Amino acid sequence: MKNLVYYPSLLCLFLIIASCNKNDTPVPVKSAGKPDTATVKQIGKSICDSTKMVPFNLANSTGINSFMISFVGDRTYIFNFPSKGSKTVLIKAGTYKVSIPPTGDYSNHAFALDGQAFTNGPGVGYSLMQVQPCGVSSGAQIY
Numbered sequence: 621m622k623n624l625v626y627y628p629s630l631l632c633l634f635l636i637i638a639s640c641n642k643n644d645t646p647v648p649v650k651s652a653g654k655p656d657t658a659t660v661k662q663i664g665k666s667i668c669d670s671t672k673m674v675p676f677n678l679a680n681s682t683g684i685n686s687f688m689i690s691f692v693g694d695r696t697y698i699f700n701f702p703s704k705g706s707k708t709v710l711i712k713a714g715t716y717k718v719s720i721p722p723t724g725d726y727s728n729h730a731f732a733l734d735g736q737a738f739t740n741g742p743g744v745g746y747s748l749m750q751v752q753p754c755g756v757s758s759g760a761q762i763y
Contacts (some may be wrong), residue, residue, distance in 0.1 A: 668754040673710035676751065677759035680704060686723045687762055688690040691751075701762060713753045719745040720760065755762040 645759030678701045680687055690696065699709045700728035720731055722743035731744040751758055 670713045679706035679761040734763045
């Protein structure tokens with residue numbers, strides 16, 4: 621009778637030992653409080669990758685739907701502003717000459733680019749504007 625009591629526990633112990641491999645070693649678990657350096661570098665790289673397209677916001681409150689903006693640099697982009705409200709376009713990171721040509725009756729409007737002071741005129745141009753993937757969100761406004 622004593623042999624029957626030990627038999628199931630010996631069988632379980634044997635199965636546990638048999639299921640372990642020689643390379644099964646305990647691996648320490650990293651604490652959740654601090655990410656490792658490789659993770660931080662990978663996240664930073666994915667956010668600030670200069671090969672990715674950068675969002676650029678175009679806002680217009682004039683009600684005129686014929687405003688255009690052009691970016692001339694390594695690549696050239698031309699976008700139409702919405703007549704009212706805003707829309708987001710994508711631009712490759714780089715340095716551009718930016719212009720918003722006069723439109724319609726050539727009346728003066730206020731223009732701002734990347735948070736610069738508003739400029740009044742029938743059109744406006746900016747030279748050597750930086751579009752950066754890690755910079756403050758970029759945008760152009762017409763009022």
